[in-house]
Amino acid sequence: MAQAKKITPRAQDFSEWYNDVIMQAELADYSPVRGCMVIRPHGYRIWELMQRALDDMFKATGHQNAYFPLFIPMSFLAKEAEHVEGFAKEVALVTHTRLKATGKAGAQAVMPDPASVLEEPLVIRPTSETIIYAMFAKWIQSYRDLPLLLNQWCNIVRWEFRTRLFLRTTEFLWQEGHTAHATEAEAEAEARRMLGVYRTFQEQWMAMPVITGLKTESEKFAGALRTYALEALMQDNKALQAGTSHNLGQNFAKAFTVQYQTAAGGLEYVWNTSWGVSTRMIGGLVMTHSDDNGLVCPPKLAPVQVAIVPIWKSEEERGQVLGVGGQVKDELSSAGVRVELDARDSLKPGAKYFEWEAKGVPLRLEIGPRDVAAGQAMAARRAGGGGKAPVKLDGLARTVVLALDEIQAALLKTARERREAHSVRDVSKQQFLEFMKGTGGFAYGGYCGSGACEAEIKQQTGATVRVLPDPEFRSPEAPQTCMWCGKPSVAEAVWAQAY
């Protein structure tokens, strides 16, 4: 398992570095199915911790989980015109339901049984608006049934051409919230509320600072009225869309006849929202914090928060350090810390350090015979301050919990400073062109709102409008003109090259 394979340095090839970090930390692996990955235990544990934190927040805001079918009748997808257009080029279609033996030699050669063709092909959900709102139509009769606030954790399939571990895979895991409301204002408030929940999660748990705001027409979700998004800046200065929240208006309500009787006795269409984040966030976590030694994982989402590495030469020392190590493990474990005692005989301490570093463990405690004698351990921080210093075994749990909190806060601070160092405001066209040709990053500037400028900018620089930022991210002075065409600006925009 512990391979001494070197990780490609970020400066040399960021993309190779990213893959190396994932493979070395055993977060995921390539599968024999094109574009699909396997999420290995260390990566899946991060996902479980993400799920737990988000699910608690969803429930605290009144949502309940449910589960809807994987399959969507092809005709359902087609009911909302923009929606089907948006997804037509990337849907997996089930057409047969049985295998039969072929005439070829070998009992095991099989083919789809032509006698089992489905009358209507089934789409594997690329998102579940259509199947969910078909059920909403059945469940919602009166204003008393509103708001209906559901969420689903599930797998999703989009037939992507170029795939990247976690960032873009044919199948991925996500959650999708789906709600129905009596009024447009309530739907808008819900879409904004969940954007806020995502921001809290991404900043406080992932230590990944994000900019929130509105997507332009060309970047919004197929079928939405308005799409809000969270955008983070990776270490290669490319943006990552880390989550979206949509005000769907009455588009799907009309396509699926989701109506309710008002208190006054009238009949109205409901207003829907949907919002989702996915395993893509794990890719964002990797690219926000990790370094040339491997994964750096914020403590709140680290599968292992503390690795205890005992150091011994003799059998007697071994018994001694493992004894103390075991006590430390129990003490930390009781304090709710996720801790491992690495008692393996087959590896030297140095090899263990290397391995736990690659796996992103925030804090390592080394315990040798001299430490035992001095009633201490050597504490090495993986990142978020770094460094190595002795800590007293007396009151260790409290020290460790505080250290993990400090590391968590330091990672967010560092990431925010890095992002700001790679953000430019009030750019002119010339500055913008140089910036995008150079390091890249977030460029703030005036925008006329036209699709023509957007298309030209993308074509010439590869940059797209990430968001029209929310007030708290806007520049102190609103730009007056479009940084590209010079016409009056309708909104400040944030451009970046993006994943």
Next chain:
Amino acid sequence: MAQAKKITPRAQDFSEWYNDVIMQAELADYSPVRGCMVIRPHGYRIWELMQRALDDMFKATGHQNAYFPLFIPMSFLAKEAEHVEGFAKEVALVTHTRLKATGKAGAQAVMPDPASVLEEPLVIRPTSETIIYAMFAKWIQSYRDLPLLLNQWCNIVRWEFRTRLFLRTTEFLWQEGHTAHATEAEAEAEARRMLGVYRTFQEQWMAMPVITGLKTESEKFAGALRTYALEALMQDNKALQAGTSHNLGQNFAKAFTVQYQTAAGGLEYVWNTSWGVSTRMIGGLVMTHSDDNGLVCPPKLAPVQVAIVPIWKSEEERGQVLGVGGQVKDELSSAGVRVELDARDSLKPGAKYFEWEAKGVPLRLEIGPRDVAAGQAMAARRAGGGGKAPVKLDGLARTVVLALDEIQAALLKTARERREAHSVRDVSKQQFLEFMKGTGGFAYGGYCGSGACEAEIKQQTGATVRVLPDPEFRSPEAPQTCMWCGKPSVAEAVWAQAY
């Protein structure tokens, strides 16, 4: 939401009763996709509680979660001969990856794009042995990598002809454990260990007594060496297979070349196990405990364990009982009890009782003005003893926790007594025929081990061998002859008609 629809009595039509209980409790609903159901929040919460309990037990026994692709290349399924034969008639196949507009009028008419046909069709996992062991081949090199103990929570698709809510659906949710071991003995011990974990869960959490044992050749998993199963007896005296654990031997290891270097330097195939339980258990829970008033849910898995129903006539009383109700709710909630205060103005207390009963809430606390004055609440047990009695508000949390434990234990006891009352031992052929024509249930008898007897019995009575029971379930005296053909018995068997 609160419909006064009557539930069909069990005695009148068990199958209708089952569907009515599920629909009234809002556990699930039919979807527009053939054979697929929607799991509604109340049903999904039961699944979440099941997942949490099982997942803790899996982790405590050294297993880690991972996630493998939904898609399996058709050729993979075909690598193990028995396996593909077992699943060929029920697999959904993905053949296309894009939609295109048809020539028909209407911009939204679409069809699978013939230009997007996959070179090799993909099977939607009916179980994941093949894709998982293909990865094991990559990860396992040495005896140091063993045992490898993984588990996956996911959705599964089997194209079933006759479907029933929870019991048999085209898509269902489950967990599948997959392990690799160095020796046959270790694999056998693992398969038995997880059977034990399932039994503990089904008896202690679901309050559903089970018989464990070995499946016959005709009933074992396609590709397994040996299949162990858990069988429960439903209220209509039909058996439900509630989970299985397979010793896969080296069948898949050979099909996928999963080999390891031994400590001595040799090369050996690993030994695999797989084991799974699914959302089918929710159907088992319903049919074990529920009654003509709706769902009965064991407290440990009840989404709502206690419903507080305040009773008032005047506004003054309303304030008073809601105040006390709120305090009770907070107190119970702090004690870890899942509790709801039903403060709705739109429903009378009686209608609320009716609704919480249909939803299977184990304990109802009624609080009226006189109860407030007396410092008490009226506690009504849904089942597991039943009855209604005053309880002091002072020290209520402790009283409630004890009551829930009592109810939990009583449900298991009642279910076990019911099962034993419908079990017959040492049956003769004549008794067996009468039993299966009559009430049915578990019939224990001698078995010669022949497939011919098995087939004849099934054909004449509809009963199958559920298991060759483990020692703790066997009759005190081993039967000497096959109850059907009279030849020497090789094992005691338990027959029943089954779901």
